[in-house]
Each structure stands twice: as structure tokens, then as C-alpha cells.
Amino acid sequence: MTPPRLRYTIDSNPDPLPAGEVAATLTLTAGLPSRNQYADLTRLTLTLPVGKEEKELVITPDRIAKTAPQGWTVTHSHPDSATFMITYEPEGDDPVTVDKDITFTLYPLDISPASGTCTLHITETSIDSDGNPTDATENIKVTKFRKDFRVGQFGPTEQVVPYGGSTELTWDITGATSFKIEWWEHVLQHKREQDLAGGVRTWTTPPLTSTTPLTLTAYAKDDQGGTLTHRMAAIVAVRSGDLEAGDLTVNGTVEAIREETPWKDQPKHKVALGDKPAGETRKITSCSLTAATDGLLCIQPVAATTSGNVLALHIPRAGKPAQKEAQFVLPLMTPMTIPLRRGASLVAERAHAQKKAVFEYYWFPLGRAGELTRTYTYEA
Numbered sequence: 265m266t267p268p269r270l271r272y273t274i275d276s277n278p279d280p281l282p283a284g285e286v287a288a289t290l291t292l293t294a295g296l297p298s299r300n301q302y303a304d305l306t307r308l309t310l311t312l313p314v315g316k317e318e319k320e321l322v323i324t325p326d327r328i329a330k331t332a333p334q335g336w337t338v339t340h341s342h343p344d345s346a347t348f349m350i351t352y353e354p355e356g357d358d359p360v361t362v363d364k365d366i367t368f369t370l371y372p373l374d375i376s377p378a379s380g381t382c383t384l385h386i387t388e389t390s391i392d393s394d395g396n397p398t399d400a401t402e403n404i405k406v407t408k409f410r411k412d413f414r415v416g417q418f419g420p421t422e423q424v425v426p427y428g429g430s431t432e433l434t435w436d437i438t439g440a441t442s443f444k445i446e447w448w449e450h451v452l453q454h455k456r457e458q459d460l461a462g463g464v465r466t467w468t469t470p471p472l473t474s475t476t477p478l479t480l481t482a483y484a485k486d487d488q489g490g491t492l493t494h495r496m497a498a499i500v501a502v503r504s505g506d507l508e509a510g511d512l513t514v515n516g517t518v519e520a521i522r523e524e525t526p527w528k529d530q531p532k533h534k535v536a537l538g539d540k541p542a543g544e545t546r547k548i549t550s551c552s553l554t555a556a557t558d559g560l561l562c563i564q565p566v567a568a569t570t571s572g573n574v575l576a577l578h579i580p581r582a583g584k585p586a587q588k589e590a591q592f593v594l595p596l597m598t599p600m601t602i603p604l605r606r607g608a609s610l611v612a613e614r615a616h617a618q619k620k621a622v623f624e625y626y627w628f629p630l631g632r633a634g635e636l637t638r639t640y641t642y643e644a
Contacts, residue, residue: 268400269303269390270294270362273556273633276406280415280494283379283408283487287372292386295365295556295637304359304391305352310368311385312346318380318488321406322346322373331369335360338368359391365556365637379410379486407492413439413484415494420469420478424501428471431500433478435465440482441491447478475501475560475601477630497558497630499603530626534566535638537613538620546642550613553638555604557631563612564599567622571596573615575623580609594623606631 277289292310296303313320322328325346330338332350341349350368352360376382386402416436425431433445443460445467460467462483469478482494535551553561565574577600578591589608593615594600602610614621627636 266398266400268386268388268402269305270296270388271556271634272386272402272404274384274404274406280409280413281375281406282411282413283375284377284411285373285375288375289369289371290373292368292370293365293556293633294362294367295633296362302361302363304361305389306359306391306397307389308350309341309387309389310348310350311387312370312373313382313384314346316376316378318376318378318408318486319382320376320378321382321384321408323376324374327372327374328370329372331371333366333368336366336368364639375408378488379408379492380488380490381405381407381486381492407494408486409484409492409494410439410487413437413482413492413494415482415496418480418496419498420500423499424503425472426503427473429502430469430471433467433469433480433498435480435496437465437482440484442483444481444483445478446481447476449474449476469500472500472502475499475603477560477628479630499558499560499630501603530562530628531635532624532626533638534622534624535612536567536620536622538618541640544642548640549643550611550641551638552609552611552641553604553625553627553636554609555606555629555636556633557606557629559604559627559629559631559636561602561604561610561625561627561636562599563594563602563610563623563625565594565596565621565623567620568596569619570617574618574621576613576615577602578611578613580611582608606633 273293275291278285281288294308312322314322314325316323325340328346330348332338335352337351337353339349341347384404384406388400390398392398418435420431420433422431441462443464444457445460446455446457448455478498478500480496484492486492537548537551540547568574572595573593574596575594577594579589581587581589604610612623
């Protein structure tokens with residue numbers, strides 16, 4: 265079966281989604297994996313299961329309104345079901361080139377009263393390299409919780425700790441039968457976990473020696489006695505003494521921390537600034553890496569034409585991209601771990617008068633979305 269050209273994520277408001285909610289919002293985001301620079305589409309079809317049982321999402325599609333980016337059209341194509349045709353311009357006959365994330369919103373949704381897990385079905389019609397239409401499907405699970413399951417505060421009491429220090433993870437969750445904590449040790453080389461009873465509200469980390477992702481999974485029962493799960497993630501950064509990169513905040517959250525070694529066993533990507541990629545007549549001047557979910561980015565320059573600082577990095581300020589949230593430079597073979605929040609971007613450019621800068625990066629997502637979205641700018 266042909267895999268989808270785009271990656272798809274579903275977000276709900278409220279989150280977690282309570283069964284019986286009468287005015288929920290569902291957001292579908294379609295974006296390019298980093299391995300592709302574009303996709304030619306003719307149509308997307310989104311189908312929500314309709315009914316009142318645990319495997320169905322909405323009671324009725326009658327009230328559902330749709331919003332879409334400029335140029336896109338969402339049509340409620342079957343009045344008796346929650347099936348939506350998504351096309352570019354009303355006719356939608358010709359393919360449209362998708363080169364950035366597109367987001368569609370459905371509201372209000374009358375959520376089915378029975379808690380449980382349901383499946384949303386997405387069909388993507390794209391044009392392959394030979395000009396032929398190709399269908400691909402994606403199934404996304406959505407969980408409806410009983411209304412006695414509520415999630416409040418969650419996070420570490422200290423988001424940056426000294427080398428070898430600990431912090432307390434706290435949360436306010438009701439209706440959970442049990443919890444599980446997962447964390448990584450030694451620069452994401454070893455995964456650890458610990459089970460906790462449903463009444464527990466705090467947990468103290470072991471001594472930390474590297475920037476550490478923490479995941480809390482809450483387990484709850486549905487109306488049929490089955491088990492439902494809700495996962496949340498946080499990041500604790502570690503000061504590394506003389507290896508510390510400096511007080512650089514990322515979208516007002518945590519510091520960028522330099523690591524001694526790159527992560528192991530993670531997919532590695534390479535980018536060459538100053539090169540002409542296949543099919544291009546111009547050189548790449550900059551590369552932007554955008555996160556569709558919270559995560560950790562490890563980046564280091566691996567080749568250059570001269571010594572000294574090789575790579576110039578900056579993070580545009582949220583809502584004011586012309587301003588910089590943080591900026592710094594990296595010498596050759598100097599790795600840096602940077603926490604990125606959902607929607608944040610890291611822009612990489614050649615430092616100073618470098619004619620070429622090659623860098624590698626590893627991405628550790630802490631949510632459902634996968635790879636970073638990678639976009640280039642070219643010389644004029």
C-alpha cells in the first residue's frame with residue numbers, strides 16, 4: 265500500500281476529550297515530512313465515525329462548521345455522514361503543490377456519550393512522479409474519556425537543574441487508575457520507566473546528567489471497563505558547567521544546553537548550506553527546522569571550508585519573526601541540544617564568511633507528530 269505523502273495530526277479542544285462534550289473543536293493538520301519538499305494533491309477526504317457508541321466520535325454532523333486556509337475548500341459531501349472533501353479551489357480538478365503545513369478546523373462537535381477509542385479515516389489523493397493519481401490512507405485514533413477524568417497542572421518544579429541534580433515532577437489528574445513515568449538517561453541512550461499508583465501526584469527524578477525528556481502516562485477506565493491512556497511530556501535541561509552554552513531561552517521556556525556527544529540510535533539528517541541540491545540552479549542560503557510537537561533537537565556542524573565558527577543559529581520570536589528569541593554560533597564538531605516547543609523554528613545559516621557549512625541533526629519528538637518540517641531559502 266502506498267504511504268501518504270503528507271503527515272497528519274489531530275488535535276482536540278478540550279484535550280483530553282470528554283465523552284458527551286457538546287462543543288468540541290477538532291483540528292486536522294497536514295504537513296510534509298522532512299524527507300519531502302513538496303507534494304502534489306488533488307483531494308483529501310476526512311471521515312468521522314457517527315453514532316453514540318464508544319467507537320464513534322460524533323452523535324450527528326448537522327451542526328459542524330468548517331474553516332480552512334485561503335484557497336482551500338471543505339465540503340460536507342455526504343449529509344448523512346461526517347465525511348468532508350478537502351480541495352484547493354471549488355473545482356479541485358488540478359493538483360495543488362503543498363509545500364507547508366495546512367490546517368483545517370471542525371466546530372462544534374457533539375461528541376458521542378460513550379467513552380472509548382474511535383478511528384478517524386483520511387484518504388489522500390496525490391499525483392505520483394509519473395503524473396498518475398494515487399490514493400493513500402491514514403487512520404488516526406482519538407480517545408474519549410469519561411467526564412470524571414480531568415487533567416490540570418503538569419510539569420517539573422525546576423526546568424533547569426545543576427549537573428547531577430534532581431527535580432520533582434508534579435501533576436493534578438483525577439480519575440486515573442494508575443500512572444507510568446518514562447525517562448531517558450545518558451544523552452538518550454537508556455530508557456527507564458516506573459509504575460505509580462493512581463493516587464500519586466508527585467515523583468522525584470534520579471540525578472540527571474543530560475537534557476532529559478520525561479513522559480507521564482495516565483491510565484483510566486472507559487464505560488466498558490477497558491483501559492484508556494493519556495500521555496504528557498516535559499523536558500528538564502541540565503547545566504553542564506563549563507560546557508554550558510549560555511542563558512539562551514527558547515520561546516520563553518528552557519535553556520539550550522551543549523552536550524558532550526550527539527545522540528545515538530536516532531535517525532540522522534544532513535544539510536549542506538552553500539550547495540546546490542538536485543534539480544536546483546541556486547545555492548541554499550539557510551535552512552529552517554520547524555517543530556510540529558515539543559521535542560529535543562541535537563545539531564552540530566560537521567564540515568566547513570575554514571576554521572572558527574561554522575554555523576549561525578537563531579530562533580525567531582513567536583509572532584514577530586523579524587526579531588530573534590535566541591541566537592548563537594557553533595564551531596566545527598560542536599553539538600548542541602535545543603528544546604523546541606510546538607510551532608517553534610530554528611534557522612541555520614553559514615557563520616560569517618563561510619562558503620559552505622554542513623551540519624547534522626537528530627530530532628527526538630515528544631508528541632504524536634514525527635519529523636521536523638525542513639524548508640530552504642536560496643540565493644537571489
